[in-house]
Amino acid sequence: MLPVCGGGIRREKMAPPGKQHASGACVIPGGFTVLSLKFRSSSSAQHQLCVKEHRVRAEKNSNRPLDRTLFVLNIPPYCSESVVKGMFSQFGPVQSVELSEKPGPKEAENTLSQYFKTAGRQCFKVGYIVFKEASSIAAAKSHPLNSPLLVSNSKKPVRVGLQKWIHEYTQSIVKQDALQEAVDEFMNQYDKTKEEEVERLQKEAEQQQEDEEGWVKVTKGGKGTKARPHSEVANQKTLQKEDKKKRRKELVNFYTWQRRDTQREHIAQLRKKFEEDKQRIALLRAQRKFRPY
Amino acid sequence: MKRKHLTSTEDLENEVDIPNAAQSEDDVESSMEASKKDNVVRPLKLSKGDLYKAPTVEELNQLKEAENLFHCSLLKMQMEELLKEVALSERRKKLLDSFVEEINDLLQSVPETPVVELTDVSWLEDSAIDVPFTMVPEVNGKFHMEPPASVDLIGSYPLGTCIKPRVTVDLAVTIPPNVLHPMDGINQRYPRKRALYLAGLAQHLASSPEVGPLHFSCLHGNRLRPVLLVTPSGKDSSVTLRIHAIPPPDFLKPSRFHPQKNNIRTDWFTGISSEQERTEPSTPHYNSTVLGDHLPRPHLQFLTAHSDQCPAFRDAVALLKVWLRQRELDQGTGCFGGFLAAMLMAYLLSTHKVGKTMNAYQLLRNALHFLASTDLTKSGITLAKNPDSKAPSLPEFHSAFQVVFVDPSGHLNMCADMTACTYKQIQYEASQSLQFWDDPTLDSFQALLMTPKPMIRTYDNVYQLSDMVKLQASCKKLSLLGSLMDHSGNYVLAVLPFILSLLQRGLGQRIRLLVHSLPKDPEWSVYSEPPKHKDQPPLSFGMLLNPEQCFSVLERGPPADSPEAAEFRQLWGSLSELRRFQDGAITEAVLWPGSSTCEKRKILLKIITHLLELHADIPNSSVLFVGGRVHEVIKLRKEIKSTGEEESLKVVQSFDDLSRKLWQLEGLPLSITSVQGAHPALRYTQVFPPEPAKLESSFFKKEKTLNALLPQDWKACPHYITPVKVICHMEGSGKWPNERLAIRHIKAAFHLRLGELLKQQHDYTCQATPAHLDVWKDGLLFRIQVAYHREPQVLREKVTPEGLLIVRDNPEAQALEVETQHKPFLTSTLHGLQQQHPCFGAVCRLAKRWLGAQLFMGEIGEDAVDLLVAFLFLQPAPFTPPSSLQVGLLRFLHLLSSFDWRINPLVVNLNGKLTASDCTEIKNHFIASRESLPVMFIATPNDHKASIWTKTGPSVPVLQRMVTVAAESLHVLEAQFAQPSQNHDIRVVFRPPLEAYDVLIHLKTKQVPLAAQAVDPSPITFPRGISKGEGGSLGGAFPVMDFDPVKLYLSELRDAFGDLALFFYDPFGGKVIAVLWKPKAFEQQPFKTSLMNGRKVEVVNEVATTAPNVEAIVEDFRIMGEGLVENVEPRTEKWVV
Known part of the structure; x- marks a missing residue:
């Protein structure tokens, strides 16, 4: 070409x-x-x-x-x-x-x-x-x-091939004290930012307090920062709980029509399963899966 | 690049075209759509009206029946479909009927011949037809041909229980009374006349144009009962007419053939007339042979009467016949054929063990239950309602035969030829089948009726007795003249029961079941002599092992002074010696050599050859161990007698020691909550378990400041040290940060700290990296990774700008979870499985070795393979869990080649944690979302929906290729195993076909660290820095670990060219990397900035297109592997640039 x-x-x-x-x-x-x-x-x-x-x-x-x-x-x-x-x-x-x-x-x-x-x-x-x-x-x-x-x-x-791999292998050997140093440095930094964070929160909390003259500074955060963040999981849980509560209040198998409905449902289930099985068989038959040998 | 269309590559090309598989799925669906009117396939939707309309009584009954009688309606429908498949079509029936009619007419016109002496066969000479009988010794008598007295259909065809395949229609031709003499029952005169009469019929039929080639065979391998096989001339030879010659009814008195009477005289048989009076031995088998010929018509009447009473009789017998056929029990000498199946069903009906209104399913189940619970070797059954006074009693039958099932006349034992072993086999199979039936997690239909169980795939060990002529000597040694007379000279049948009982005694508790192959019915042309006894195919003995005891080196006998001691000594001969045991007892005992598992596997063979040589004069060389050489491919080195079990154990012990030491470490800021192995070597499934290495420090370059050894590029690549992964969970605590980077740093700090402590307290050489801690211990490398159980959760958490905490799954978290949670769990579970089934590990290793050798190991994960093998052990139905390597490998290949991944999930029920409802749930989920799931879907108790181990591969084309190669390998192996005397090379199936690949990259053996593991290792070995004896002290320096240039090269190649080509390699010492271009990537594409990697530009009519720059890529293969690559071989005969 x-x-x-x-x-x-x-x-x-x-x-x-x-x-x-x-x-x-x-x-x-x-x-x-x-x-x-x-x-x-x-x-x-x-x-x-x-x-x-x-x-x-x-x-x-x-x-x-x-x-x-x-x-x-x-x-x-x-x-x-x-x-x-x-x-x-x-x-x-x-x-x-x-x-x-x-x-x-x-x-x-x-x-x-x-x-x-x-x-x-x-x-x-x-x-x-x-x-x-x-x-x-x-x-x-x-x-x-x-x-x-x-x-x-x-x-x-x-460097390519074997030379490169040997070089990389040599580079990959970690000097223990250097690693320790790197970890320490990062963790110090991390602790510092955490402390700053805590300080900031404290400050904000302080601002929520009344000052000497009884004034409260109103900030963007509404009613102050929440203790824990909103989470999706928590939201879902509350919704589920409410759902459950509603369902508990309902009566089942109480009226005649309800019982009739359950029976009808049972037969429908059987039928559905029967149809599903039939379908599965048809699928297998199409692939000649019933030849024993 | 264009592909040349060569036939050899075409199939592979098809496989690489991914849509292929999808297409066939479409085919199925479209055919389904055609079969269904409402055009909906999946998910099923019934209209509300349909679903809720008022049920009719009939429908209600049907639904109820399906719910109550079957596990589900599915089984009922499956059985119905199966019956449809095996039933004869109307067309075939018509064809048969007309053919029978023709033959009938022909038979009526058999010409008469003059009376001649029995020994005179000159009247047959014109047609060159040979008599289907070996006429020694000679006997006097007269014979002539005459048209038959009557011709009747007998057997399964008129009864309606005839099933496909091998449709045979039995035709009974009654020999006219004039031909026979009332004393013909003695000294084989009647069987000879019968054979001559058949030869006469053959002579007549051979001249007719409607008849195809004629053959003789014999009924159930009994040489006294030859039959004539007739097929119609022309192409349709799928039907066979079997012509039996039978005497006229009531011709011979049944009482003369009482099992304790003699009808063959010793003087006549041996040809030596002895002077003294002696008691003639009884000839029960000969008697029942002659008697059996009298009874086919009454038997048919009896069966027809029963089948008319019970509507499901025919279907039930057909199902039972399928069941027997799948277990290879329906043909040969001493089989449990269709006739016995029908008789059994009639027995159940006549004794009211089943009801007349039961359906086929219930009848089959009851029949199996009866077989499983009744021991016909001890308490025989009879169909005779009121036997006449002369009929033998059951105890008389028992003294003459091993298995007793008496026919309606009360004179004939229908199981005369069956050995006790065969009946035990039937019983075992029946009870197994019932178990499978009752297990709701199983597809019992598949297990019972659909899966064939050939001997080599069913039984753990199979031994073959070749050289049948040697058995003649055993007859002499065992002085079996009486039995030999009874079996009319068939020494194989005469000696078989004795060999079986000998083996049973010698193997005792080591085996659970002993079976033997049923000698096949011979078949020969009417123009040739009947085959000799010595030409029979070899006899195979299969055994199911008892895993706890089968390989014990000691056979402890009775105390020396007890009376049984003599018996023990007699059995074992010179090998039996007095031994004193720790408990103070002094007993007779036999000690077999065997220090490693590999050697112990041969103990059974040693026992068998010893016993057969000692008692039956069968030489060592005639006993062959089928598939006994499979272990050679997982042997660590040629010179050592170990297949790695001992080495694996050493690794596990070393790990246990390390784990204990980790638990006891003092001075950690947080305590350890668990130490778990996460490596195949720690569950005995590493193909080549790491061996403790002793290093020669002079071989390496030493890096002073880092205190580590380094490889050198001008020397051979050093010995590969496998890192054994260990996951160490630390306790949860508020001190753990809640941020991903911080967690990583804390983990690194832990690695450092653990290393320091291990160095201080146990003086191990350690090296910490951010990801793990390497510990050099006992010549092994353990790679400890600290884990924090909340880390995956932290990785998933994210805070939206609104401050809402959301949880989103991501690949990083999943990978971490697999590494720190699923892998350790799998390792410990499979470790447990190994404790239950001692050969689990070895089968896994063999399976991985095969996949590796066939270059598939890069596509399928090791854990997935281990799970596949675990499936063989956890759900072996219809087999039992394998207890030997060869059967394990065969079943693995069979699973791989036959499992339909498209429509079935593979459910590996580890620890039996999944219930039936779990299984259904998994199946339903699988069906509902098939398209989005991996091609190979494996569900485990911890993973119902995602199939984590097969997420990344194999892909559809690779799986298809795997299936093809597995089927081919299975085929080759089974052919090899069927003829163990040929000394085949097992390695044939471990050599990959390389023709299909586009580029081969040959590697330098010198730089392949695992080259010694290759299937065919090269004779040249390179020094790799390890010494056999004591290695020099490393002075605390860290060895070169986990350094495999091939692995690095492969990962670079896949990184750079992964979207253009597939790379295949055998990780166990492969010397070649096979490359396959992806056809899709080679199409011309319009120029795009995102699609330029490794491509070149071409401009036609002001439009720029790109295509892969193959020349440069092949050159890159060379550049990137400099030092490792020997040469690159582009197979340009397949494609052009």
């Missing part, structure tokens, strides 16, 4: 799949420029990265300035943020690189220590590359398809 362009004319192998600019860059409908990527210079096959300037209507994230951010698709799993940074610095100095599984706003930064961070999936990713200068974007977008980016070179080899 050779990539075919525009008028459907077949080109040579490794020919760009889109419109070719004078510089050799390949742009496809949708505004993406296709770049190629090789693991090392001796690799035979290439991945295709699609790049485009980052453009969303309302970018709230100040880390992704619209004019200097390049949006990259299909970054292979063995490219870490530093590798991507290295690859793209040929277009100009890179300020930061951010990789994520799906395009979209960045998840909230968490400040957890390294031990408590959850490891991400090692899949293909999208990247947001922030250059220091806006001109780098254009440089990247006009990069020709036939000169592939290299992931690993002799100067900066990228």
Whole structure:
């Protein structure tokens, strides 16, 4: 399957799949420029990265300035943020690189220590590359398809396979005292916020009290903060209780018609079961399930 | 990428197309819709009018009957459907009738032949038909052909109890009185004339164009009663006409065939005329053979009379015949055939044990109840109302036969050929069936009538006696001349009762039931000689083991000075020796060698070969243990004689010790409330249980600051150390925070603290991580995870902006619950199951080994497999819980290949906690929400609705493939087991077919740490840093644990390419990863930013589409597995890029 362009004319192998600019860059409908990527210079096959300037209507994230951010698709799993940074610095100095599984706003930064961070999936990713200068974007977008980016070179080899796993294993061994420190730090922080919370509540409670002159400050919380939060479960329980109360008051099997109804119901139940069984049998018969051998 | 359409891949492709299964479901539904008028299928809706209209009396009765007589109306309908399936169609009946008519006409025109000597068969020479009888020794007499005196239909067809398949119609041809002589009963003269007469009939029929190929057979394997099998010429050969030759009524006096009389003279039989007078031995079997030929017509009259009285008689007999057939009891020598079934039903009717108005269901139940409760080997029954004075009495019958059921004439024992063992088998089956019937949680219809019970899948151990000719020697050794005469030279039948009683005595309490295969009726062409006795198929002995005692190494006999001691010594011969026991007694005893479970499994074989050699001169080599080599695939190493039971026990003991030490730890801020194992090794179901490892520290790189050993990339991957998961619950307390992150940190603090204390108080090497604490103890690695019982709840809680506390289920909480609550519970429950059934663990391991070897272990969880096997033990109906590996494996494969997951939930009733109403509730819920539930639905007492163990897999195509492969493996195994003499390789079913896969990634054996576990391990082994003897001291350093490059590689591959391909691998030492492209992912898709991973762009007419970049992906397989991957083999013959 050779990539075919525009008028459907077949080109040579490794020919760009889109419109070719004078510089050799390949742009496809949708505004993406296709770049190629090789693991090392001796690799035979290439991945295709699609790049485009980052453009969303309302970018709230100040880390992704619209004019200097390049949006990259299909970054292979063995490219870490530093590798991507290295690859793209040929277009100009890179300020930061951010990789994520799906395009979209960045998840909230968490400040957890390294031990408590959850490891991400090692899949293909999208990247947001922030250059220091806006001109780098254009440089990247006009990069020709036939000169592939290299992931690993002799100067900066990228660890893959066995070497990577051994490295990761070494990294995964936890220094006991460092872990203890991290835990202690977090718990101190946590206790502090808890204390602050308690203090705040106390303060609010105090505000509810009459002051010397007998005034009470009315706050947004209505009749003061509740001791425990509303919960869905509690709500349901009350509803059930009321239901039960209602039912207890009803009389069953009292009037003749009620008893007649119960009998009728019994027969109807039998009938229903009979019909259900018949249906089940029909299903089995359709599958020839009654052949004993 | 396009697939080339090769026939070999097509079936797999179909399987991968997921909608396939759904489609067949649609088919069913549409056919159902067609069958129902109101076009509603599920859930059932009856209109109000229909449901509440006034019931008619008839309908009320019907509903009441269904409610009272059957568990539910379902069973009644099921039985009706079954009867419809086995009944003969009108078309077939017509065909049969016309064929019988034709044959009848042909038979009437048999030409007469001149009178010749009995030994002279020259009159048959023209047609080359051979006499269906071995004519030695010779006997005098005259014979000639004449047209039959009469031709009558007898047996099941005129009675109306004939059922499919193998429809046979019995035709009795009466030999004219002129051919016979009143003294013909003696010395086999009558049976020979009978055989000659049949040969004469065959000669006549063979010339007719309406008749297809002719065969001889013999009735219930009795060589004295040959029958002629006639099939119509042409394609419809599903009907067989069986022609019996019978003497004219009242030709021979029944009293001459009293079981204590002799009708075969020793002088004639042996050919040696002895001078002295001797008492001739009685010939009860020969007598009943001759007598039996006189009676088919009176028997038919008798049965017809009864069946006319009772409307459900025919159906009941048909059901009983199905029941017998499923248990392989209806054919062969000494069988309980359809005739006996009808006679039994008649007996029940005539003794008023059943009423005439009962329905077929009740009759069947009563018949089974009668069989279960009556021992015909001790107290025989008779149908004779007023026997004449010359008829033998019941005690006389009992002294001559093992099982007694006397016919209406009072002279014939209809169970003459049956061995006591066979009757015990029937009794056992009947009582089992009644139990299943009464169990409301069971589908008794399936268990009783629908599941076949072939011997190798039913009995725990099956031993085969090949070389039937060796039994001739046993006859001599046991001096059974009288019996041999009685069975007219059939030494197998003569010696069988003696072998059975010998085995029964020798095996005693070790077995619960001993059965033997019924020698099959031979069938041979009319143009060839009758088969010899030595050509009979081998005899199989099946036994149900008594799990507590079957493998005991000691056979303790009576005290040395007691009179029974001599008997004991006689039985065991030289193996019996005097032994003194701890209680001071000195007794005779036999001690069998066996230190491990693996060796003990062979004790039964040793006993059997020893006894048969000692008493019956049968050499060792003729006794074969069927499927006795299955254990080889779960042997830890070739050189050791253990299949892992002992190693599992060691792990459990070490865990118990650790658990005790954890409980006793001092200085924890909160106390421990439970320590539970959550790993297969702690319930004896780990395929290869971890063995204590002694490490050579010189093999590893040592990291000083972390004090841990590290693997090195230029050496072989170190020995894999399995972490054994332990869940440690801490007490609930107000001190636990109410926030998820804080709980995680507190748990980490606990891990650290536990590690410190274990180091201080017991000097274990420990290493804490936020998720768990690793403890290195006795060469094993325990991974302790602290759990807080409220954590899943905390994970589910959320506060809405309005301040309302809501509870929402999420996968994170579910996963935690599975890890900390369900898994430990399952582990302890299954551990309990292992205590009840000692071979549970081994069967689980075998099952997982098979699934692993067939590359399915990545798709189905270990816990789910353990539950499947547990099901075999908890609901074995119609079998008994397996007590041996081979039967366990066969039943597992059968379950996998035959269970219909689409319409049935698999209910594993652990600890018997589910009641009948629970089961119904589970079923109803399952039916109501089938579409949203996992394909493989397993319910347990703790999990009625979600099937937590199979949520993630297997998927529909994988399950389908699993079913196909299981069926094929079962087929191969059963074929192997049927011929144990061929010395087959059991590993055949443990080698996966690799043709179906698209890419094969071959791995370097050097870097596969578990390579030694492979089904076919490579001869080259690599040093992996463990030493056999004492390992060097690690100096408190932590070993390399849970480091398996293949596992890491697989998880990376699945992460990166999981949506494009499926990856299959055998976790037990596999050397190849098989990749299967998902066809759906390979379709051209329009360019989308969310769908670009691993794909390349193509622009046609200004529209960009994408397709997977296969070349780059295959290259990535190589890059990502650098150091581990030997080579990547794209099987491009199946697809093109």
